Amino acid sequence: xxxxxxxxxxxxxxxxxxxxxxxxxxxxxxxxxxxxxxxxxxxxxxxxxxxxxxxxxxxxxxxxxxxxxxxxxxxxxxxxxxxxxxxxxxxxxxxxxxxxxxxxxxxxxxxxxxxxxxxxxxxxxxxxxxxxxxxxxxxxxxxxxxxxxxx
Amino acid sequence: xxxxxxxxxxxxxxxxxxxxxxxxxxxxxxxxxxxxxxxxxxxxxxxxxxxxxxxxxxxxxxxxxxxxxxxxxxxxxxxxxxxxxxxxxxxxxxxxxxxxxxxxxxxxxxxxxxxxxxxxxxxxxxxxxxxxxxxxxxxxxxxxxxxxxxxxxxxxxxxxxxxxxxxxx
Numbered sequence: 320x321x322x323x324x325x326x327x328x329x330x331x332x333x334x335x336x337x338x339x340x341x342x343x344x345x346x347x348x349x350x351x352x353x354x355x356x357x358x359x360x361x362x363x364x365x366x367x368x369x370x371x372x373x374x375x376x377x378x379x380x381x382x383x384x385x386x387x388x389x390x391x392x393x394x395x396x397x398x399x400x401x402x403x404x405x406x407x408x409x410x411x412x413x414x415x416x417x418x419x420x421x422x423x424x425x426x427x428x429x430x431x432x433x434x435x436x437x438x439x440x441x442x443x444x445x446x447x448x449x450x451x452x453x454x455x456x457x458x459x460x461x462x463x464x465x466x467x468x469x470x
Numbered sequence: 471x472x473x474x475x476x477x478x479x480x481x482x483x484x485x486x487x488x489x490x491x492x493x494x495x496x497x498x499x500x501x502x503x504x505x506x507x508x509x510x511x512x513x514x515x516x517x518x519x520x521x522x523x524x525x526x527x528x529x530x531x532x533x534x535x536x537x538x539x540x541x542x543x544x545x546x547x548x549x550x551x552x553x554x555x556x557x558x559x560x561x562x563x564x565x566x567x568x569x570x571x572x573x574x575x576x577x578x579x580x581x582x583x584x585x586x587x588x589x590x591x592x593x594x595x596x597x598x599x600x601x602x603x604x605x606x607x608x609x610x611x612x613x614x615x616x617x618x619x620x621x622x623x624x625x626x627x628x629x630x631x632x633x634x635x636x637x638x639x
Binding site for chain 1: 577
C-alpha cells in the first residue's frame with residue numbers, strides 16, 4: 320500500500336491485515352556540491368528498493384511518504400521520527416521499519432521506536448544498469464525475508 | 471460583358487453567408503460526430519500480446535516468467551514489470567496464472583511453504599491456491615488467481631491480459 324488515494328481507500332476497510340510500515344529515511348544537503356550527486360543517487364536507489372518491497376508485499380506493508388532530513392542532523396531528527404511512528408501506531412501498525420542507506424542512524428537506533436534497516440547501498444552507479452537491478456533484487460529479497468521474520 | 475453574369479450585391483452576400491455559415495456548422499458538428507463514433511476509433515491500450523518464453527521451456531512445474539510493458543496512465547508513462555506462473559497441466563494445456571494474490575495484492579510463490587509443496591502460497595497472510603489457481607477455502611483469498619490470455623506462435627508463448635477465472639472456492 321502506498322500513500323495514494325486508491326491504496327488508502329483500500330487500506331481503511333482492510334486495516335486488520337496491514338500491520339507493517341516502512342518509512343524511507345533520505346538525507347540531503349542542497350548546499351553541498353560534493354555530496355549532491357551521491358545523495359540524489361541514494362534517494363533514487365532508496366525509492367527503487369522500497370517500491371520493490373512494497374510491490375511484493377502490497378497486502379501487508381504500507382509504504383510511508385519519504386522522510387527527508389538534512390544530512391548529519393540525526394540528533395535533532397529522532398524526536399520528529401518518533402512522532403511519525405506514534406501516529407502510525409495509532410492505526411494500529413505493529414511493525415515499523417526505517418529503511419535507509421545512511422549508517423549514522425545505527426548510533427541512534429536505541430532512541431528510535433522502529434527497527435532501523437540499514438543497507439550498505441551503492442556509492443555510485445547507473446540506476447538503469449542490469450548490475451544495479453540484480454543487486455537491488457537480491458538485496459530486496461533478503462530484506463523481505465528479514466521483515467517476514469518479524470511477522 | 472453582360473450584366474447577367476455580374477454577381478449582384480444580394481447574391482454575393484448570400485453566397486458568402488452560406489459559405490461561412492456552412493463552415494461554422496461543420497466546425498460544430500465534426501467534434502460531435504467524432505465523439506459519437508469515438509469508441510469505434512479508439513485503439514485498445516495494453517491489449518497487445520507480448521512474447522514471454524519459448525514453448526519448449528515449459529514444464530509441468532510452474533515457472534516464473536517476467537517481462538515488461540509500457541504502461542501509459544494519465545500522468546505517467548512507465549515501464550511496468552509483469553510476472554506470470556506458467557506450466558503445462560495433465561492434459562498438456564498451457565496454464566498462465568497471475569501471481570497477484572486476490573486478497574490484497576501481494577505476490578504469491580509456487581511451493582514456497584514446506585507444508586504445502588503443491589500449492590501457491592502468499593507470504594502476507596498465508597493465502598493458498600491449488601495448482602490450477604483455485605483458492606483454498608479457509609484461507610483469506612476469496613477468488614481464484616486470474617489467468618492470462620495466451621497464444622502460441624512459431625514456438626513462442628505470447629501472453630496478453632488477465633481475465634478472472636470466475637467463481638471462487
